[in-house]
Structure formats: C-alpha cells, structure tokens
Amino acid sequence: MHLKAPEHQVAGHIAKDGKPGPLVDDKGRFFKPLQGDSRGEIEVKFYESFSSNTEIPDHIRRYFPVYHGTQAVEGSDGAAMIVLENLLSQYSKPSVMDVKMGSRTWYPEASEEYIQKCLRKDARSTTVSSGFRISGFEVYDHKELSFWKPDRKLLNGIKVDGVRLALRKFVSSNTLSDTSSKPDSAFASSVYGGSNGVLTQLLELKTWFENQTFYHFNSCSILIIYENESIHDDGARAQVKLVDFAHVHDGNGVIDHNFLGGLCSFINFVRDILQSSDESTDN
Amino acid sequence: MHLKAPEHQVAGHIAKDGKPGPLVDDKGRFFKPLQGDSRGEIEVKFYESFSSNTEIPDHIRRYFPVYHGTQAVEGSDGAAMIVLENLLSQYSKPSVMDVKMGSRTWYPEASEEYIQKCLRKDARSTTVSSGFRISGFEVYDHKELSFWKPDRKLLNGIKVDGVRLALRKFVSSNTLSDTSSKPDSAFASSVYGGSNGVLTQLLELKTWFENQTFYHFNSCSILIIYENESIHDDGARAQVKLVDFAHVHDGNGVIDHNFLGGLCSFINFVRDILQSSDESTDN
DSSP states (O other): OOOBOOSOOOSSOOSBTTBOOOEEOTTSEEEEEOOTTTHHHHHHHHHHHHHHOTTSOHHHHTTSOOEEEEEEOTTTTTOEEEEEEOTTTTOSSEEEEEEEESSOSOOTTSOHHHHHHHHHHHHHSSHHHHSEEEEEEEEEETTTTEEEOOOHHHHHTOOHHHHHHHHHHTTOOSOSSOTTSOOOOTTHHHHTSSTTSHHHHHHHHHHHHTTOOSEEETTOEEEEEEESTTTTTTOOOOEEEEEOOTTEEEOTTOOOHHHHHHHHHHHHHHHHHHHHHHHHHHO | OOOBOOSOOOSSOOSBTTBOOOEEOTTSEEEEEOOTTTHHHHHHHHHHHHHHOTTSOHHHHTTSOOEEEEEEOTTTTTOEEEEEEOTTTTOSSEEEEEEEESSOSOOTTSOHHHHHHHHHHHHHSSHHHHSEEEEEEEEEETTTTEEEOOOHHHHHTOOHHHHHHHHHHTTOOSOSSOTTSOOOOTTHHHHTSSTTSHHHHHHHHHHHHTTOOSEEETTOEEEEEEESTTTTTTOOOOEEEEEOOTTEEEOTTOOOHHHHHHHHHHHHHHHHHHHHHHHHHHO
16 A cells, blocks of 8 residues: 655644654545544544434535544554545645634633633634634645645734635635735635535535534534636536544534534635625626 | 612622612613723613614614613712613513523633633533523513522523523423423423514524624623513513623624524524424324
8 A cells, every 4th residue: 555645735733753644545545643642532433423423414424524444554653543535636736725613622621721722822813703713725826837835824823804815815816925916816706606616515514503413523624625727627626524523522412603603704704705706707 | 750670680780789770760761870991881882883883674673672872860879871772661571581692701802801700600601512601581480470580690500401491491381490390381382483483583683693794792692581471362472682782892894603603502492492392292
C-alpha cells in the first residue's frame, strides 16, 4: 500500500515532532491518526455510531465522509488510524475551505483547562461574534495557475470583515495574493448558488440540525470543496462535508443549538455574497 | 395617576432595598425603572431605535411591548421610568413564563467581571446545555383556584429534565404543587398548538431571526402568556413577547446566532410536548 501526505490539507493536525500526520492512498482513502487522550477514541466512537445509525437519512449521510473502520498502518510506527473516504481524490484542482462551527468550541463535559483555552481562542477569533471561524483555506489562482493559501496566523486574527473578504476570495478568479485588487467573486454563483451549490447543501443540513438530537458536534468543521479545472464546463462540483468529530457528544434529546446557530449565521454570509454578486451582474 | 406593583411578575427586578420596582397603572401601562450603570440607557436606546426602525415588519413588531417613551414618576422619588404596554392588562387569570434565551448571556463587549458572573450562572443553569433557561413562571391552578409559582431558587437548579417537566406543568390542569402526580398537559394543544398558539408564533419569530442583523438580543427573555378564565370557551389567547433589552447590541451585519440557536432548541422542546400529547389523545 503506497501512502503519502495529502496535498490540500488546509487545517487540522499535520505530521510534526515525530507525530504522524494524515495520509492518503491511491484508492481514494484518507488515513487519519487517532488523536491522543480521549479524542481519537471519541472520533472512532462517533463514526461507529453514525455509520450504524439507521435514523440518519441518506440525503444527510452524504454530508459525512464514508467510514472504513480503523487500521494499523505500516510506516507510521504501526499507529492505529481512522480510515475514511478521501474527499479530494476525485478533484484535480480543488479549492478547499475549513470552517469551524459554533459560537463556542468548548462544552460543559470538558476539563477546566480545555474550556479556558477554548474561551480565549473563541474570543480572539470570530467564533463568539459570528458563530463560526475560518480555520484555513486554499484557493486555485486562475491568474497564477497555482494554489494560494493564506498564512494561518494571519487568518486567526481576522474579524467579521475579514471573514466576508475570505468568503469572496474563495470564489474569485483574479490574483489572490494581490491585496490591492478587489476579489471579483466570479465563481460565486457557480459555487455558492444553484440547485447543487453550497447554499442549497447548507440549507439541507440546517433542516436536519433543527430536529436531530443524536449528536452535539462540538468543535466540528464544515469543509467546502469545489473543482477549478472544470468550472467553466461541467460545473464547480461544490461539496459541503462535516469533518472532525473528536469532541462530539451525545445530544441527550436536545438539538445542537450551538452548531445550528453558527450554521444559520454562515448561511447568511454566503447568501449576502450571492445577493451582492446578483446585483453587480444586473447593473 | 394611580400606580401599583404588578400582580404577576415572574422574573426580573423587583422593588428591594429602597430601589423602586416596576409599576402598572389602570390604563394598561407598565412602568419599568431605568436600571443603573449603562443598562437603563441601553434599554431606552433599543426601544427608541426599534420603535422608529421602518424595516421591522408589523407581524414582528407585535412580538414586542409597545413603547410609550420615558417618564419621571411621582412617588418613586421622581425616578425616570420606561413606559411600556402592560402585557397582562387584558388578562384576568394569566399563566406567565419567562424564558431567558441563548446558550450564553454574556457578550464580548461586557466587562470581564460581568462575563465571569454570566459564565458561572450559564453553566449552573440549562443555558449552556439547552440554549435557554426558565427564569420563572406562574401558573393558574385549576384545582386550587389560585396561582402557583415555583421557588426561584429551586428553578435555578433544574436540568434538562426539569425544563421538560416545567413546560408540561405550565399547561396542565391538575394540582401543580403536588409533585407526586404527573402533569396532564391538558392545555398543551390550546396553548402551544394551533394557528394562534405558541409554536406558530415562535416559528414566525425564528424566520425573522434567520435574517435580521440589526440587533443582538443578549440576555433577553421570551415571555409566554395565556388566559385561564376563558381557556374552555374562546381560547387560551396565548402570546409570545420579547422583553428585557438592557444588553442589546448592534448586530453589525451578523445575525443573532446565539438567540436563534436557543430559540430553535426551545421550539424543539415545545414541539416534543405537542407531539407526545397528540399521541396520548390518540391512544
């Protein structure tokens, strides 16, 4: 089995200080190292529960990576890894964004130390103010014919206006590293709009979150992916996926109001861009 | 002008230690003392802004008390008071519940001391877990022919199951102080259900909150009122009202995801009671 580091990881843990990072194979699978303490365990427990939960409708299941169990991986010191669908294997020039959902990333069951760490990070980012934060993104630059990824430290410091700008850059065709030019939002309607676009998918997820009380998706991210190669021909193939379940807890009969509130806020940001790009097309 | 203390106040500030409490007159008006520090000021600013905001649709405006300006009130040491519509003046035997919305009551602009105080209170109550907490309620007891109000300290300590029980008690006809009998939810369909019921009103509010970015209603309550005198004849006259705007801030183009998340959770609790009372009627 030939394994290599994924090309387009925009957020989350990477190989560092001898700890293994995620790997991909050439058969469309993604290998995620089990995180230390209870996090890896919680994530496996979630995937096991979710994949066997018969009350998850199929149209919702497609927003989650397919789970292939866990596996000890050679070359990674035999460490156990979660085997998932590689969400990017069918994309040639993908733009990817990771959006961490919720107006808080902590939860009552966590340790006091973890809660304090989260509270500080949530307040510094747009988590508290906007109900989500952009953890990372990578865009294919149609002028430079290469991928562009903003510095993660710069991204951590952005406020609400920075979020608006990033969501425009993510769907723009003009040079992205040039801060003096305004993003043209050229792909807004193909990526965010339409019956297969991001907004439609987010609204479908929202309807589910208004009722589901199985899981509370603490510190979970929405991944947005689209294809740049074919964007002028057979469409952007935009996909919305939920990832990172190391802090998922039982809903105990209560909906995940923290995720849902953030999702509604994110939907409003996306809708704003679609509406303003409609206006500029009309004029 | 003859003023007296309101009969059915279930939460909020009351006359204490020489500080004036709210008063009502016999013309359907409610006088609310301006709270100290910036809170009174913020509440007046909100009412002035809201009552002159032409972008608030009429069907939403009816969920807020009518504002009649501020007035210095004799007998209250001439203290300035906010003059509002008395929401209970048309009710003879009202049941009233105060639900404080949101999975947090603090906000980034507040002082560190206030934030810490809120964090502790939010974690002890169901605010963090459920996205709202019941601050107080008073029910008309059809067996005892008198009003019943749970002790506020007891109410502060309830968890999710306690919230479910309280929401059933609030619409039950059997003796409420008797903890051994199960609440019969006899009025669930007349109060929570129907085209004029609580659920319909909450859903209408939700639609507005999914789009409005004018205000963030931090620490704001939903008041639920219904009439017991006429409940078997001309209906419960259930009303949902938003009250307490001492911590409202500008939305800055972002929806109030904190209030909205809590509202969606509260809607789910109410819907659960309606569905289970439907089932018990069917059987």
